[in-house]
Amino acid sequence: MGELYERIEEEEIICKDILLPECFPAIYIDEYDNIYCYYGILDKGRFLLESYPYWLKKQKPAEAKKHIRGYFRLENGMILVDKEFIDEKRVFKEQVKCKKILATIQLPGTNNTPYGIYYEKSKEIEEELTKKIFGISYDDLSQLIYHFNNCFKMITQTCYSRYPSITRAIKNDNYCDITEMWIPARFPYIAFSESGYYYSHISFYGFYQQVKFMTLNDIESAVSKKLIEDGLNSKVLENLFKIEKDYRSRSIDYNLRMELEEIE
Secondary structure, three states, X not given: OOHHHXXXXXXXXXXXXXXXXXXXXXXXXXXXXXXXXXXEEEOOOOEEEOOOOHHHOOOOHHHHOOOOOEEEEEEOOEEEEEOOHHHXXXXXXXXXXXXXXXXXXXXXXXXXXXXXXEEOOOOEEOHHHHHHHHOXXXXXXXXXXXHHHHHHOOOOOOOOOOOOEEEOOOOOOEEOOOOOXXXXXXXXXXXXXXXXXXXXXXXXXXXXXXXXXHHOOOOOOHHHHHHHHOOOOHHHHHHHHXXXXXXXXXXXXXXXXXXXXXXX
16 A cells, blocks of 8 residues: 555545546545546536536546546646546456545746645645646756756846746646647746747646756766756656656647547
8 A cells, every 4th residue: 555645644435436526626546656636627629627517526437428528637747638537447447445635736826836736634735746746846846947057058047037937827828849738827837938939838747858858867867967066956856757658648739639629
């Protein structure tokens, strides 16, 4: 049984008996410490984030299939779309136990940029949950961005400069300049320049892939050593090297979004 699962003080339930949540976002953990953070649903032709039809609430996923074409799930700083709820084909057969976590997703606001998963019972940001859902914690990512820019002199740092930085768009959706992944409004991303210019919208996962490429995914590479010598905690890189995409799920780019919205 997973260490994080044991620490989460919530009621256990067999996965096959789980019902759809009352609202999104909704976060679950199974007994193997797999995290399922659902951000919304895809119905006939709509992307519904943080909401869905009230009459689907507390239905069994199998019964809701004729109305729901997919579930938006957050993992490692990217938004994926799953056809099944909590990977029911795999875990339901095994009678795996899970827990619904009473936690909320803290996204960047108007006057601040921190993000994280706020666990209501401990009344604080749960670092392990944050890492599983966003890939890296806010403090670690801020540190990585600073040293990455400092080593490669990408942006001249002045007291007036706010780039590079973790930010969000208030109303508009965007797409990552590296991976073309969808970045919905209010969801955090990294900006290396002003909006409308190259590298003004970099998804977290896109940045992770860029760093992994430049460091050869190796803590002993020349670039990794340069970042560490500049002051980056080596554990930040070690954690980043473990981040992988779940290839059972689809990431959403512009073309896939158009395709999904056109199908009825």
